[in-house]
Every structure is written in structure tokens, then in C-alpha cells.
Amino acid sequence: MTDSAEKASDQQTIPADARSPGGRAGEAELFVRGYALGPWQTNSYVIGDEGTKECWIVDPSFGPSPVLRLVAERGLTPRAIVLTHTHVDHIGGIAEVLKQHPGLPIWVHRAEAGWLGNPLLNLSDGAGMRVTAPDASRLLNDGDELRLGGQTWRVLHTPGHSPGGVTLHHEPSGTALVGDTLFAGSIGRTDLPGGDYETLERSIRTRLYGLPDRTRCLPGHGPATTIGDEKRYNPFVPG
Numbered sequence: 001m002t003d004s005a006e007k008a009s010d011q012q013t014i015p016a017d018a019r020s021p022g023g024r025a026g027e028a029e030l031f032v033r034g035y036a037l038g039p040w041q042t043n044s045y046v047i048g049d050e051g052t053k054e055c056w057i058v059d060p061s062f063g064p065s066p067v068l069r070l071v072a073e074r075g076l077t078p079r080a081i082v083l084t085h086t087h088v089d090h091i092g093g094i095a096e097v098l099k100q101h102p103g104l105p106i107w108v109h110r111a112e113a114g115w116l117g118n119p120l121l122n123l124s125d126g127a128g129m130r131v132t133a134p135d136a137s138r139l140l141n142d143g144d145e146l147r148l149g150g151q152t153w154r155v156l157h158t159p160g161h162s163p164g165g166v167t168l169h170h171e172p173s174g175t176a177l178v179g180d181t182l183f184a185g186s187i188g189r190t191d192l193p194g195g196d197y198e199t200l201e202r203s204i205r206t207r208l209y210g211l212p213d214r215t216r217c218l219p220g221h222g223p224a225t226t227i228g229d230e231k232r233y234n235p236f237v238p239g
Contacts, residue, residue: 030151030173031055033070034218038062040089043220047178050077050151056082057097057104057147057170058176058177059220064093067098079148080138083108084179085162086115087192088124096135105137107146109157112164113139123192140144140166154178156207160200165207174215176227182208182217184225187236204230204237 031048033043042061049053055076057067069229071078078101083090084107098104108116115121116133126130140146142157148166156167158181168177180188190197199227208217229238 002004010151021077030075030170030175032175035066036221037066038089039065039093041207041221042089042092043222044093045071045080045218046076047177048074048147049151052149053230054079054149056080059084059090059179060093060097061089062092067093068097080105080107082146082168083112084168084177084181085109085165086112086122087162087180088122088127088129088131091116091122091181091218092124092131098134106134107138107140108136109155109164109166110139110141111157111159112162115164121193154237156202158207159202160190160197161195162192163194169211169215174212176208176211176215176217178208178217178219180220182225182230182234182237183219183221184223184229185234186222187234188220196207201237202222209237209239 029050034043034045037044038061044061044067045058047056052075055078058079082106114171116146118132119125140155143157146153154169156169158165165179165181169170190200209231211227215227217225
């Protein structure tokens with residue numbers, strides 16, 4: 001959910017398709033594909049390792065059929081549902097994903113450990129629907145290193161839009177899944193329960209703007225951007 005508009009993008013496939021050979025010895029080739037799903041056109045991503053055919057499903061929103069179809073067509077094996085945060089538009093497709101992949105672990109930052117099963121906290125109650133999901137299997141912390149096949153991703157705690165907002169950073173390819181923390185030319189809303197503008201600004205300045213300018217940011221809504229572009233042009237948090 002964006003601070004500037006909450007505008008629904010009309011794109012169906014996010015321009016996040018990426019194949020990037022790792023920049024370090026032993027780092028596997030990265031595959032990323034994103035889809036704008038559901039009433040909020042939330043970007044849901046498949047992150048894959050081309051070598052092992054393992055993948056994560058990140059922020060599955062309502063109607064995740066395109067995500068599940070891609071997983072099946074490419075012969076990928078999901079290893080986890082990874083959430084950048086637990087607002088309703090980022091968890092609305094979990095039930096459907098679990099129908100096809102029962103028992104798939106759910107990973108979320110520990111600050112939102114109780115939100116998956118609470119429609120008030122995950123905002124589904126206020127949206128006129130009561131969406132819940134199973135408890136998280138793994139609680140993430142800032143600095144955690146997550147392994148996907150031959151890849152290593154690092155968790156950056158980037159609260160402000162919500163208390164447990166995280167960014168998933170893959171340094172070798174210069175890729176960051178930033179959730180609803182930062183958008184192309186905008187930032188996440190801070191008027192929702194648990195949101196705080198000063199915290200969000202600090203997360204962007206100290207955690208995201210500290211990444212290399214070439215880092216490609218894949219947000220929770222709208223098109224991809226780069227850290228360099230946001231530092232230069234973002235009107236809400238200029239670099």
C-alpha cells in the first residue's frame with residue numbers, strides 16, 4: 001500500500017524478470033519473476049535458483065494462479081513462503097498456495113509473529129474480509145542469512161510501514177526485494193496501525209540508501225527502481 005496513492009497498476013507481469021549469474025564463487029544463477037495480483041495489484045514474486053530448481057514464493061497475494069503456474073511450468077520446488085510483511089494484500093494468497101504445496105514453511109519477521117492469524121493486525125478485518133494464515137515456521141531477524149540452493153540472501157529489518165517490514169537483499173546480483181518500504185518515486189504508507197514516518201525514513205536512509213546505487217529494488221507495488229534513482233528523485237526521502 002503506497003503513501004502517494006494506493007493506485008492499482010494495470011500491469012500483469014512485473015518487469016522483474018532477471019537472470020543474474022552470481023558475482024561470487026559458489027553463488028548460483030538467480031531467477032526472479034513477479035506478478036501484480038489481487039485488488040491492490042500487489043507484486044508477488046518467485047525467486048528461484050536455476051541450478052537446484054528450488055524457489056521461494058514471496059508475498060503471495062490474492063489469486064496466485066500465475067505464480068503457481070510458473071512454479072509448475074519451470075519444474076521448481078518451493079522451499080518457503082517468505083513475507084516482507086503481513087498486511088492482507090501480501091498474505092491473501094497463502095491459503096491457495098498451501099493447497100498445492102501443503103506444509104510449505106512461512107517465514108516472517110518476529111515483530112509480526114502474531115499478525116498472520118489476527119485479522120485486525122493484518123488489516124483484513126478493516127478491508128471487509130477476515131484473512132488468516134498458519135503461524136510462521138521461522139521468525140526472521142535483522143542480519144539473518146537465508147539460503148536458497150546456492151544463493152545467500154540477507155535480511156534487512158526495514159520497519160516503518162509496519163513493525164516487521166523486511167528487505168531481502170542478494171548482494172551478488174544487486175537485487176533487493178523491498179516490500180512496501182520504498183517504491184519508484186514514493187514510499188510506503190505510515191498511517192496504518194504500527195506505521196511510523198520517522199521509522200520508515202530511518203529505514204530507507206540507513207538500510208536501503210546504504211546499498212550500492214546500482215541495486216535493483218523490487219517493491220510490493222508498481223515498477224522496479226534502483227537505489228541510485230530513488231536517492232536522486234524520490235520526493236519523500238531524497239538521498
